[in-house]
Amino acid sequence: xxxxxxxxxxNILVFTAHPDDHVSCSGTLLKLKKLGFEIxxxxxxxxxxxxxxxxGQFSAGIDPITLAEVRSKEFAAASKLFGTKEVYxxxxxxxxxxxxxxxxxxxxxxxxxxxxxVVFMHGANDYNEDHTQVYDSCLSALRMAxxxxxxxxxxxxxxxxxxxxxxxxxxxxxxxxxxxxxQDAKQKILDCYKSQTPKDSMGYxxxxxxxxxxxxxxSVINSLGKSGQAAEGFSIPDKFPLAGDELIGLIxxxx
Numbered sequence: 001x002x003x004x005x006x007x008x009x010x011n012i013l014v015f016t017a018h019p020d021d022h023v024s025c026s027g028t029l030l031k032l033k034k035l036g037f038e039i040x041x042x043x044x045x046x047x048x049x050x051x052x053x054x055x056g057q058f059s060a061g062i063d064p065i066t067l068a069e070v071r072s073k074e075f076a077a078a079s080k081l082f083g084t085k086e087v088y089x090x091x092x093x094x095x096x097x098x099x100x101x102x103x104x105x106x107x108x109x110x111x112x113x114x115x116x117x118v119v120f121m122h123g124a125n126d127y128n129e130d131h132t133q134v135y136d137s138c139l140s141a142l143r144m145a146x147x148x149x150x151x152x153x154x155x156x157x158x159x160x161x162x163x164x165x166x167x168x169x170x171x172x173x174x175x176x177x178x179x180x181x182x183q184d185a186k187q188k189i190l191d192c193y194k195s196q197t198p199k200d201s202m203g204y205x206x207x208x209x210x211x212x213x214x215x216x217x218x219s220v221i222n223s224l225g226k227s228g229q230a231a232e233g234f235s236i237p238d239k240f241p242l243a244g245d246e247l248i249g250l251i252x253x254x255x
Contacts, residue, residue: 009250010037013116013159015107015138017097017130018047019075020193022082023207025120025165027179027186028232029082032118035254038085040114042107044134045094047071052195064094070195078192081185086114097133099140105150107141112154117250123164123171123235131167138162139237160243160250163234166210173233176218179211180228 012032016022022029022041029039048068051060079087088110092103111119121138122131144150146158163175179186190197190207197203214231236242 126167160246171235
């Protein structure tokens with residue numbers, strides 16, 4: 001395998017509906033970053049209609065332009081901490097993402113350009129309509145990207161691994177990643193989003209509780225109880241199995 005293709009194997013592509021959604025998989029992203037993976041993100045909306053915390057109170061009905069500016073600055077600060085290589089902004093309407101052929105094709109083009117080894121995205125059982133629309137759109141695009149259609153968008157590419165990160169309703173995770181060593185860095189990323197999850201807010205506490213719960217599961221799964229205090233859970237998208245041979249090949253090279 002030539003050097004260019006080998007480097008392409010170390011790309012990550014994260015699909016998120018809103019600017020702070022990558023917090024759910026941030027520990028795993030940071031862990032992979034340490035191994036040499038490059039992070040790319042595809043952000044569907046600017047989060048312009050969600051409201052924000054001000055003076056300890058959550059306020060709705062904020063001017064969309066103002067809110068988009070606030071959340072874009074927070075996202076930029078978090079992306080800097082991640083060391084994100086490139087961000088693709090789709091400028092879809094917050095609370096209004098709709099599946100369409102044009103949206104599928106846009107995602108296919110990004111997948112074929114980035115050629116990620118791992119894709120992270122929202123899950124099918126998420127509570128948020130934007131999140132489930134992103135899941136459905138990305139799942140269709142993953143399949144399209146691997147097929148000989150829309151070749152004007154680039155050479156066909158089959159993503160080896162796609163994983164859905166936790167939402168508020170936890171998935172039946174098939175993959176759990178210990179992120180205890182990444183917790184301090186993950187906390188700094190979460191702290192970027194003061195308009196959405198300020199310290200001592202319910203959302204801030206829930207994020208920590210989920211990490212603790214997944215950490216407990218991780219210690220139970222390996223029967224050793226030594227996996228640490230925090231973890232992140234992931235499910236495998238429906239009818240898009242992992243490419244185990246490519247995963248084994250990558251593991252052999254990393255070792």
